[in-house]
Amino acid sequence: MDLIKPSLILSLLLAWCWTTPVFAADTAAGEQKAATCSGCHGPQGKSSNAQWPNLAAQQSIYLINQLKAFKSGSRKNPLMQPLAASLSEEDINNLAAYFSSQQAAKAGGDPTLAKSGQSKASICLGCHGPSAEGNGQFPRLAGQHPDYLLQQLKNFKQGSREGGPMQAIAASLSEEDMKELAAYFGSL
Structure with missing residues (x-):
């Protein structure tokens, strides 16, 4: 009976580890990188110019997909394409984590x-x-x-x-x- 408890505990611990999402993105690094974005998208992703979208509280997966699309050229925008081209995968993930964590506009x-x-x-x-x-x-x-x-x-x-x-x-x-x-x- 004593052997069952440790194995049960180990099984539950492993199950918890496998089902707990891993958050590899660094919002602090995203915040630093976002300084470049604030000129158009505003502080914390809250744009004051209707020409540029609000990024605050935007879906992180959406942001990742759009930045990758700008980077690859599959989404066209003369300002965003060169900016996205310089971003690493880690930068993209960090920016998405940062903007998605901001209060909605x-x-x-x-x-x-x-x-x-x-x-x-x-x-x-x-x-x-x-x-x-x-x-x-x-x-x-x-x-x-x-x-x-x-x-x-x-x-x-x-x-x-x-x-x-x-x-x-x-x-x-x-x-x-x-x-x-x-x-x-x-x-x-």
């Missing part, structure tokens, strides 16, 4: 448009999470600048930005639908 949005957008938001929430907080590889929309979201929807619709189902979804939206959705998500 709230950009606001036209209240009238936001109210109309709320009734249309269900088309987005299946992938982007029930509160638009993001869902793994799908980005956080809540608190994002409405003008930024509107531009991204237009880019998907025009095909200048690719992203699986987003092109088809954006193609089904009118200009007014896009403005209303952008205002709603910005207001969250």
Whole structure:
């Protein structure tokens, strides 16, 4: 009976170790590296310019995927591509850990448009999470600048930005639908 207890304890300990996630990313290193990002994306990833997205509280997997896409050139942006090209895998992971750990931003949005957008938001929430907080590889929309979201929807619709189902979804939206959705998500 005494032999069972240590083996049971060892088994439980090993099971716990195998199921406990490993967090290799270093948020402090990410914070240092993020100084380069703050010029556009703002301190702690809270952009004051609607041309640049908020990175605060963004999904880390999404950030990693986007930085890798900029680095490889599969996502085009004349500013981001050279910046991402200089990042190591560790830098990318650290930046994602840092920005995802920041308090979410709230950009606001036209209240009238936001109210109309709320009734249309269900088309987005299946992938982007029930509160638009993001869902793994799908980005956080809540608190994002409405003008930024509107531009991204237009880019998907025009095909200048690719992203699986987003092109088809954006193609089904009118200009007014896009403005209303952008205002709603910005207001969250």
